[in-house]
Amino acid sequence: MCLAVPAKIIERTEFMATVDIGGVTRQVSMMLLPEAAVGDYVLIHAGFAIQAIDEEEAQQTLALFKELEQYAADN
Amino acid sequence: MCLAVPAKIIERTEFMATVDIGGVTRQVSMMLLPEAAVGDYVLIHAGFAIQAIDEEEAQQTLALFKELEQYAADN
Amino acid sequence: MRLTTEETARAARFFAEGIHRLASRPVRLMEVCGTHTVSIFRAGIRQLLPPTVELVSGPGCPVCVTPNEYLDTAIAYSRCSDIIITTFGDMLKVPGSDSSLMAEKAKGADIRIVYSPLESLTIARENPNKKIVFLAVGFETTAPTAAATVLQAEQQGITNFFVLSAHKLVPPALKAILAEPKTKVDGFLLPGHTVTISGLEPYYFVTQEHAIPAVVTGFEALDILQGVYLLLEQISTGKAELVNQYRRVVKPEGNPAARRILDKVYQPDNAVWRGFGVIAGSGLALTAVYQRFDAKAALPLGKVESREPAGCRCGEVLRGLIMPADCPHFGLSCTPEQPVGACMVSVEGACAAWYKYGQGRWSYA
Amino acid sequence: MRLTTEETARAARFFAEGIHRLASRPVRLMEVCGTHTVSIFRAGIRQLLPPTVELVSGPGCPVCVTPNEYLDTAIAYSRCSDIIITTFGDMLKVPGSDSSLMAEKAKGADIRIVYSPLESLTIARENPNKKIVFLAVGFETTAPTAAATVLQAEQQGITNFFVLSAHKLVPPALKAILAEPKTKVDGFLLPGHTVTISGLEPYYFVTQEHAIPAVVTGFEALDILQGVYLLLEQISTGKAELVNQYRRVVKPEGNPAARRILDKVYQPDNAVWRGFGVIAGSGLALTAVYQRFDAKAALPLGKVESREPAGCRCGEVLRGLIMPADCPHFGLSCTPEQPVGACMVSVEGACAAWYKYGQGRWSYA
Amino acid sequence: MPPGINMGKDGGVMHNREERILLGHGSGGRLSHDLIKNIMLPAFANSALAELHDGARLAIGGTQLAFTTDSYVVKPRFFPGGDIGKLAVCGTVNDLAMCGARPLYLSAGFILEEGLPVAELKHIVASMRETALAAGVDIVTGDTKVVEKGAVDGIYINTAGIGIMLPRVDITAKRVKPGQDIIVSGPLGDHAVAVMSERHGLTLPERVISDCAPLNKLIEAMLAEVPQIAMLRDPTRGGLATTLNEIAADAGVGMILEESLMPVRPEVLAVCEILGFDPLYLANEGKVIAIVEKEYSEKVLTIMKQHEFSAAARIIGTVTNQAAGQVALRTTVGGLRLLDMLSGEQLPRIC
Amino acid sequence: MPPGINMGKDGGVMHNREERILLGHGSGGRLSHDLIKNIMLPAFANSALAELHDGARLAIGGTQLAFTTDSYVVKPRFFPGGDIGKLAVCGTVNDLAMCGARPLYLSAGFILEEGLPVAELKHIVASMRETALAAGVDIVTGDTKVVEKGAVDGIYINTAGIGIMLPRVDITAKRVKPGQDIIVSGPLGDHAVAVMSERHGLTLPERVISDCAPLNKLIEAMLAEVPQIAMLRDPTRGGLATTLNEIAADAGVGMILEESLMPVRPEVLAVCEILGFDPLYLANEGKVIAIVEKEYSEKVLTIMKQHEFSAAARIIGTVTNQAAGQVALRTTVGGLRLLDMLSGEQLPRIC
Numbered sequence A, B: 001m002c003l004a005v006p007a008k009i010i011e012r013t014e015f016m017a018t019v020d021i022g023g024v025t026r027q028v029s030m031m032l033l034p035e036a037a038v039g040d041y042v043l044i045h046a047g048f049a050i051q052a053i054d055e056e057e058a059q060q061t062l063a064l065f066k067e068l069e070q071y072a073a074d075n
Numbered sequence C, D: 001m002r003l004t005t006e007e008t009a010r011a012a013r014f015f016a017e018g019i020h021r022l023a024s025r026p027v028r029l030m031e032v033c034g035t036h037t038v039s040i041f042r043a044g045i046r047q048l049l050p051p052t053v054e055l056v057s058g059p060g061c062p063v064c065v066t067p068n069e070y071l072d073t074a075i076a077y078s079r080c081s082d083i084i085i086t087t088f089g090d091m092l093k094v095p096g097s098d099s100s101l102m103a104e105k106a107k108g109a110d111i112r113i114v115y116s117p118l119e120s121l122t123i124a125r126e127n128p129n130k131k132i133v134f135l136a137v138g139f140e141t142t143a144p145t146a147a148a149t150v151l152q153a154e155q156q157g158i159t160n161f162f163v164l165s166a167h168k169l170v171p172p173a174l175k176a177i178l179a180e181p182k183t184k185v186d187g188f189l190l191p192g193h194t195v196t197i198s199g200l201e202p203y204y205f206v207t208q209e210h211a212i213p214a215v216v217t218g219f220e221a222l223d224i225l226q227g228v229y230l231l232l233e234q235i236s237t238g239k240a241e242l243v244n245q246y247r248r249v250v251k252p253e254g255n256p257a258a259r260r261i262l263d264k265v266y267q268p269d270n271a272v273w274r275g276f277g278v279i280a281g282s283g284l285a286l287t288a289v290y291q292r293f294d295a296k297a298a299l300p301l302g303k304v305e306s307r308e309p310a311g312c313r314c315g316e317v318l319r320g321l322i323m324p325a326d327c328p329h330f331g332l333s334c335t336p337e338q339p340v341g342a343c344m345v346s347v348e349g350a351c352a353a354w355y356k357y358g359q360g361r362w363s364y365a
Numbered sequence E, F: 001m002p003p004g005i006n007m008g009k010d011g012g013v014m015h016n017r018e019e020r021i022l023l024g025h026g027s028g029g030r031l032s033h034d035l036i037k038n039i040m041l042p043a044f045a046n047s048a049l050a051e052l053h054d055g056a057r058l059a060i061g062g063t064q065l066a067f068t069t070d071s072y073v074v075k076p077r078f079f080p081g082g083d084i085g086k087l088a089v090c091g092t093v094n095d096l097a098m099c100g101a102r103p104l105y106l107s108a109g110f111i112l113e114e115g116l117p118v119a120e121l122k123h124i125v126a127s128m129r130e131t132a133l134a135a136g137v138d139i140v141t142g143d144t145k146v147v148e149k150g151a152v153d154g155i156y157i158n159t160a161g162i163g164i165m166l167p168r169v170d171i172t173a174k175r176v177k178p179g180q181d182i183i184v185s186g187p188l189g190d191h192a193v194a195v196m197s198e199r200h201g202l203t204l205p206e207r208v209i210s211d212c213a214p215l216n217k218l219i220e221a222m223l224a225e226v227p228q229i230a231m232l233r234d235p236t237r238g239g240l241a242t243t244l245n246e247i248a249a250d251a252g253v254g255m256i257l258e259e260s261l262m263p264v265r266p267e268v269l270a271v272c273e274i275l276g277f278d279p280l281y282l283a284n285e286g287k288v289i290a291i292v293e294k295e296y297s298e299k300v301l302t303i304m305k306q307h308e309f310s311a312a313a314r315i316i317g318t319v320t321n322q323a324a325g326q327v328a329l330r331t332t333v334g335g336l337r338l339l340d341m342l343s344g345e346q347l348p349r350i351c
């Protein structure tokens, strides 16, 4: 339905940003996400940043998966 | 200056003719030589018939060359 | 921080075991989104589930639900010598009534694949004597990118850029599915990326009006396994709540900035969905102010004759009423190389995914 | 009736022997026409002549006498994306001030080689959005074909066909040659094909005003040998008459129908000849009625900067003042692959013919 | 039959009623195979061609030879890690090596577009020279055609190659048997990503370049030590998945690969996620798949790891006796998925 | 140095300051030679290539082989007397035969334009099959690439070929010596005229068709009876005149041809007169030039006249010890003219 990939903003102008996606860089439009700043993680779709990624939530999800993994390993 | 080849008219409409040039046929414009008829020999240049070839003169030239040839052979 | 392969495998095992434990009675879960369909197959998630848990694909493949009339119109435009079509790669192979964009391209049509709609504007500037028609397909996630592109075109004074809109909205389609008496769905994996834009609000009707549990889900294998797990948890406890599994991306309010741009350029419209017919308010049309960017208005075509492929059961597949393998064409007279319906061509098409990833062909050891 | 090879050889021998007999003192004969130049080399006629008979090339190579300014204008048109150039193949390789049509074609210019100017009209019809500029070069023989094409364009209502005229007339150039004190010509082989159109009348000044014998000559090897023979006959008897060797084609009155068409479309104009400068009344310009087909008037260009190649002695070659091998560039810094002047590129160019057919390189056994 | 749909059997392709060649016919996937099977094989019927190897194995006057050809049409013609000239030598050298031959001689056929800068041609020819030197082959015969502006896109190169078969080896799909290990020489997809990234506005870090390399010396070292190697193939167009499908079909075996062992660089994965591609279908130009009895695989890996072009070689799966002709991938989360042949080309997509 | 003129030494071409490839670089004439001499030979330096024969002569494992390649870009791809497929087989078969080899195996590399009708491809492939059968060669390896619409003009084909050297023969320019006879197998220019006439609005009678034919059986018959033949060459691009110039230069000899003996059909002559071409520079695709000691020429002619593709074979001149590297034509009227190499391509002209 909608492929989208996480990316880190490494440079920004008013409308555009250079983002890093797993080591690959690309220019994307920031029109749909005007507030995001250099260093932020954002989701990219069709050449646009469409949402900021919540670092804390991301870490929590990972932590949860790790914990579960621990749980599975223990049982 | 001006390559031109002799051709025989094998078909004619008001403005165009099909000519035979040593076995090869082509469409040429008759605008510059409106009078020529099927069977006539004409000179072709840049896709136009530009002059009628005088068969009698042509034969005479050939005959002359043949004669000279004879003359040279005799001497 | 990243998970190692082992950590991933073990977390997956945890969810799989939990799902087995919870799946005491048969359930039918619908993954609304085609990207979920593909992820499920690519990760081989079906093999981790008990036979009681059936995953059924929904209408979330924009290419699949686009009716032939749209494709035929795009093809008709592509045949005009002064028109350049820009399109996402997704559309190329999809059959219209009697051609496809790929076949037209092979015959000489100027059709350019773009990754972003913005590339259309560069092409428009480089080809001032041509008209650029962008095939604007996609759901809530993609429509704002097309809207932003229209605003850019306006701002840059580009007058040879046009949009052929087939954008669609997911909630009205879900409503249509739920209104169908034959529908049997016990839970929804909701499409994480459309909700990223729309926010949760438009989806509460699923849990509140229909009392069916729903989980907004991400696209990694573990996201999906967790989504299934969370659905089964609700089902086994008789709950019907809207849960957000994909919190790292999906905010309850969605992306209001994107919605403002969308609302500036587009307004809701009725739209035809393949297999559904017209669904009220499920499409997007350019607003009066941006009418001049509307290909259909600005570049009128003669009547385009369209018909849907006879015998194709895409419609039922898209509505979750049958599985692809239930179609008598599947894998026989319908394959990705010789497709009958759009669902066999689109990478996200349910039939294509079932075929490519071996459902019905691969005997799992 | 055709001559056998043997008959031809023996007739040639007759003329050759006659020429040897008549050529008691050194004479310089000018073959005005480039087609004669090429025929002379291709038939190896020079080897049949005694050292006392020198053949010198004249200005009858339309490509050679066309100045760089014309080529540079054609090149400037070829660089316009909405212009298609149609041209005889002769023009392609000729260097302008710093490019050639061939180099422009390699860079992407749309340049089409035509055999007949009429093909330009087909191209014009097939490319209604383009402007077709036909490079109208050539002497009296060719100019009527371009004029007839203009009339056809008018009749067919074609509005995207234009002519860039560099047509030239032979008699004014001959007058210029004869007006030059350094000129030393004892007899003229006159160009059979231009006279085919113009008739004999415009050439009587050669014999009557300058008392130099002249023979209108055909293009077969035997025609040329006979032409030389007929000149020597006159020279040896002190005559200066206009003789028509090419009677099978050339009628005294020429082709009045062709001249009528020519006069309808073109009017005499001053023209620049490479090596000569302006020769009054030696060119052809479109008449007021057909002005709209004139590329220069209809498709104005910015100033075209032109210069002639430094060190090239084409001008003197074309006026019969030096032989190609007298030019210090000849065969060294100037070859057909790396030409300095137009005379080294045109198939009928004197320098090209001397080079290609081995003058100065081949040691005749 | 639904109206407007071509159900024709011979190479019929989607909505292609007038039956025209599509890009997919050159993708190395199923359409390519149909074209070869339905048009080329019946016409040119002979036993050497029917092997459908990377090259033909021939006996001439008592000498065992391998013979192969490829045309190179890569766009852009200069890309990170190489150019069309380097590719034209590597590709043919590698195909000969995959037959179990030592490449000796190449031909080079150039088709040039009028207007091509001579400097580019020189650069490309210099690359060919360098690569031929590195591979130890001679370019002994050639041809150059020039076509009108617009009749070709800059420069295409064909190379054909002759090699002499190495002693004691028999590289053929028929020797692929259940239980054998499947080895790949390094990360997948580098070439495809290096070639296509710029076209899609993606900038790769400098270290990510095409893997384009001549593998003949590596292969010869492997075969010198382990002549028992059953099968070799370079996973070019269509990628690993398509190549293994071909082998599985020819050998009548199944294969199971491990996703967790699949070597793919993070940048390549990123490009795939952005454009919606699958790295297992991306072209490689300096990789080899080796299939070998388990008892020899450690020895093969040891040799491979000593060689610069295969330092990251690893076992990625095994040949099975299940589901003959099919290739499966065991996923990281423990699932199993079919790895089909490529169908049409991969196109960048948003969903 | 005059402004705007490129006097550069390496492949420099007329007013081509940015040094771009011109059509003339592919004409087979002097620009082609400069390109090969200045760019290809120095890069690929090796003794087999340096021979500049129609193919390379190689020894592999004790077997004497010939190896050659050509790309075929003919337009139109269907022409009176053949098509691009027939040409692609004949051309390479003939080049092998000219080396004194028996052609055995061909490769075929197709570059197809997206949108090419499959029916055309089938027709072309069927021609290749038929011609290969007639020539007795197998097409044993191949490759198919498909490029985007507009990136190639329909279809181009490369073939490379391997042959085994015939015993007791040594076909090489170095054996061309003064006093030898120059034989040509039949009328000149048929192929070029068949291919180009339509493009110029000229209609040929049905009997005038391309001479495109595989000559290997003829050549083998000639060499079986007269292994002493010094030199063979097919006068393709650049025609008879250019081919003889190459041989004369390589052999360091002169040549004198007789215009009266030059076989040219009247229709071919007519086309030449119309367009301003010289038939001695037109391409042939089924003709051979044989150079042989006078004592053997009758025997060679006898064999040739028995063969369908050379029934009109005749002696057209002799090798001389004068003017080394140059070729002259004694004209019908008794003059002598230099036959230079082709310079650039021949373009239709009006003067």
Ligand code: SF4
Binding pocket: C311, C312, C313, C314, C315, C317, C324, C327, C328, C329, C330, C331, C334, C339, C340, C341, C342, C343, C344, C351
């Ligand atoms: S298998 Fe083919 S025909 Fe059947 S529903 Fe799917 S797309 Fe339609």
Ligand code: SF4
Binding pocket: D311, D312, D313, D314, D315, D317, D324, D327, D328, D329, D330, D331, D334, D339, D340, D341, D342, D343, D344, D351
């Ligand atoms: S040889 Fe060259 S430089 Fe000299 S006159 Fe002739 S064209 Fe000019």
Ligand SMILES: [Mg+2]
Binding pocket: E054, E094, E095, E098, E233, E234, E235, E236
């Ligand atoms: Mg291979």
Ligand SMILES: [Mg+2]
Binding pocket: E054, E055, E068, E069, E070, E092, E095, F142, F143
């Ligand atoms: Mg190959």
Ligand SMILES: [Mg+2]
Binding pocket: E054, E070, E091, E092, E095, E236
């Ligand atoms: Mg290969």
Ligand SMILES: [Mg+2]
Binding pocket: E142, E143, E144, F069, F070, F071
């Ligand atoms: Mg060649």
Ligand SMILES: [Mg+2]
Binding pocket: E113, E149, E150, E151, E152, E153, E154
């Ligand atoms: Mg091009």
Ligand SMILES: [Mg+2]
Binding pocket: F054, F094, F095, F098, F233, F234, F235, F236
């Ligand atoms: Mg040859």
Ligand SMILES: [Mg+2]
Binding pocket: E142, E143, F054, F055, F068, F069, F070, F092, F095
């Ligand atoms: Mg060859």
Ligand SMILES: [Mg+2]
Binding pocket: F054, F070, F091, F092, F095, F236
């Ligand atoms: Mg050849």
Ligand SMILES: [Mg+2]
Binding pocket: E069, E070, E071, F142, F143, F144
């Ligand atoms: Mg190949």
Ligand SMILES: [Mg+2]
Binding pocket: F113, F149, F150, F151, F152, F153, F154
């Ligand atoms: Mg094309």
